[in-house]
Structure formats: structure tokens, C-alpha cells
Amino acid sequence: MKTYRYFLFFLICTAISCSKDDLSSGVETSSTAHLYATGGSGLVKRYDINTGEVTTYNTGxxxxxxxxxxxxxxxxxxxSAGNSRLEFFSDISMIQSGVTTDIEADYGGTDDLENPKDLAINGNFYVVSDNTDLDGDETTAEGRLFIYFKNSGNYILRNVVTTRFKVWGIEFVGNDLYAAVDETNRLAVYRNFLSTHTLNRIITADKHVGFQGLLQMHGLDFEDGTMVLSDIGEMESNSDGAIHIVEDFVSKFETAAPGGFVQADQQKRIAGGNTLLGNPGDLVYDSAYNVVFVAETTNGSGRILAFNDARDKEGNLAPDLRYDFSGVTSLFYHTQ
Known part of the structure; x- marks a missing residue:
């Protein structure tokens, strides 16, 4: 359970004040407020939001x-796409803050993965999405979901299921797994995913729903009834990305007809030149402070952006926090 001591605030950063490693203490939250970010080069950065310290782990x-x-x-x-596996790195608190250090994985799963995109966790089960083109035919879309069980310091592969679409971001809401249908504006759901799909086979989603105004969905994150979705827009553009915020998400998803849409007036949308959103990939939402952090992969060669008051504002908003991180791929926000 999260316990918070302070009110959240962001300093609205300019290109000068929040570039490179000059991250000011723009958010005051609980005694522990760490934003973790991965990069394509194997770096993991931890930003201490309270102190502004940046700790860099070279994971390989x-x-x-x-x-x-x-x-x-x-x-x-x-x-790790480069190592084709799921990995775990421990004893992070033992490493001095504010430094750059090399670390090695304590353990990892077998080298099964080919083109992994996201990770979702439910208890001791870890699910990895992989959108490898299995048959070499671009006209037949498919992806895979690798299901691991974490036990005794290891990730044990339980089974692999094949989806009928290219899959990108994934997220558990209770026992249901939601998956972004790559190259579309659609979100698929698999009910009681872990107990229903225990064999290696092709599976069919229980429902598909599109989101009006969204072009190509990649990232998703759910907390306390609100789902946030990233839209990369046109892949070639570095300025047409967007974030969609859907409150009372489950109700709206269930109300939409199968194959239908969640309408634009049932969402809030952050988009436009001021947002610096081009191809936003992963994102993470914190409901207690109503803030969404975004891994922007192309604009400015890669940035971490944050938008405050996410449930309350929409339109062409400037980010409330901006941090340059070339090649940023995913985020996780940890508070206590």
C-alpha cells in the first residue's frame, strides 16, 4: 500500500533546465519516489524525484x-531482446545512489524470446509479449505471449500461446489480460488469462474494442479504474503522437459492442506540438498524484515526459517534466 507525505507538484521544465542529467527535484512525493527507465543500449536509469539524483545501471x-x-x-x-530472455537484477538498495555502475543479472529465463515488447505481472506469473512474424508472411498477423512462473530464483517457462494479431503492450486488470493490437487502434482482452490458456496453442481474444481518435496503439497502463494508452500516430512522424486517458475504463470497454469503439467523448486526449509526443511507447500512470510518465521514443531522439492532472486536462499541453534519454524504451514508477 502506498503512503504519501506530501502533495505532488511539478516544476514546468524548459529545454534548458531539464536536459541531459540536470533533473531538478520537480516532484515531491513520498519518502521513496523512483522512476526507472530502460534504454536500448542496456542502460537502466533510476531518477529520484525527491532529490534529483540519477543512478545509472549498465545491465548489458x-x-x-x-x-x-x-x-x-x-x-x-x-x-532483454539482446539476450532473448527475461532477467532479474537484485540488491539495488546496496548500490550507491547517483553513480554509474555495471551490474549483472542474478538469474533469467531460457533464451526463448525473439522480438519482445512488454512485460505484465500477476502474482508469480510473468507474461512477455513478442510480436515476431512467425510465418514470414506480412499479410498474416500473429504474435506470442510467453508465460513464465517465478520460483526459487528462476523464471520457468510454463507455456507459450500464439495470438491472431501482432501484439505490443500488455496489462493485467485483475485476472484479465489486455493487449494492444499493433498497427491498429484496438485493444483485445483475454478473460481469466492464466487459468484459461495453459497449453501451447493459438488463442482467440474474448473481445476487441477500438478507441476513436487513436491511430496506432503501443503502450498501456491501468490503475484505480483509469487506463492510459499511447498512440504513436504515423511511424514516420515525430510530432503526431498522443496519450488517451480513459476513466471508468472497464465499464466503457464492456459497454462498447464487440468490434466497436470507445467514443472520443468518453476519453481525454493529450496531443499537439506543445506535448513533444511523436512516437510515445511505454507509459506509466500513478493515480494518487494523477500523473502519467511517458517514454517518448523519437521526438528529440528520445525523452521521458510527464503530464500532471492527467484525469482533468486534455489538449495541446506542454509536459510538466521533460528529461532527455536517447533510446528510452520502458518506464516504472515506484513509491512507498
């Missing part, structure tokens, strides 16, 4: 994504 996990920090395990899991 090239093209890492899907980072998740666990306070109980004092470490983080991430998916």
Missing part, C-alpha cells in the same frame, strides 16, 4: 523493455 540487457521494480525483492525484472 541490450534493447531492454518492460521494466518492473519489486521492493520485496529489492530489484527489477526486465525483458
Amino acid at each position: 540487457a541490450v534493447n531492454a523493455s518492460g521494466i518492473k521494480f519489486s521492493a520485496e525483492g529489492d530489484g527489477f525484472s526486465l525483458v
